[in-house]
Amino acid sequence: MDGSVRYKKPGRVLTKIVNPFVLFMTRAGISIWGSRILEVRGRKSGISRCTPVNLLEVDGIQYLVSPRGEGHWVRNVRANSGRLALLIGNRRSEWIAHELQDSEKSPILRAYLRKWKMEVGIFFNGVTADSQEEDVQRIAADHPVFRLSETKSLK
Secondary structure, three states: OOOOOOEOOOOHHHHHHHHHHHHHHHHOOOOOOOEEEEEEEOOOOOOEEEEEEEEEEEOOEEEEEOOOEOOHHHHHHHHOOOEEEEEEOOEEEEEEEEEOOHHHOHHHHHHHHHHHHHHHHHHHOOOOOOOOHHHHHHHHOOOOEEEEEEEEEEO
């Protein structure tokens, strides 16, 4: 990354109402459209950090997409060699995240927008799942995408 990737900070409704609600439901074991709690060690503090994410499956492969850009969870995943955990209720699965190159992101970004356009479409600068390929490629650098490989599951 060249440092030019932007981060779009979530608004008050998201941080004060939506995220706490999704965290509560996901901790209770109820996934809302693929929601999981991402747990990753903080790159500076070393303390586990949790944030709600949408787990996307495409052709049997799991992905995490950062619709808002290069936020803290993205930087923490990179700093931890891709090691992270996804939680739903009392189920925990551990993964290694492999970051995709911009040229590989198009089908994943399209699938993500197809599934969560109403929730995250505003962060994609007018690009939709049906946009021209050059438009999807134009915004690819602004949205980190990780392919996940499961390491183990704990009940």
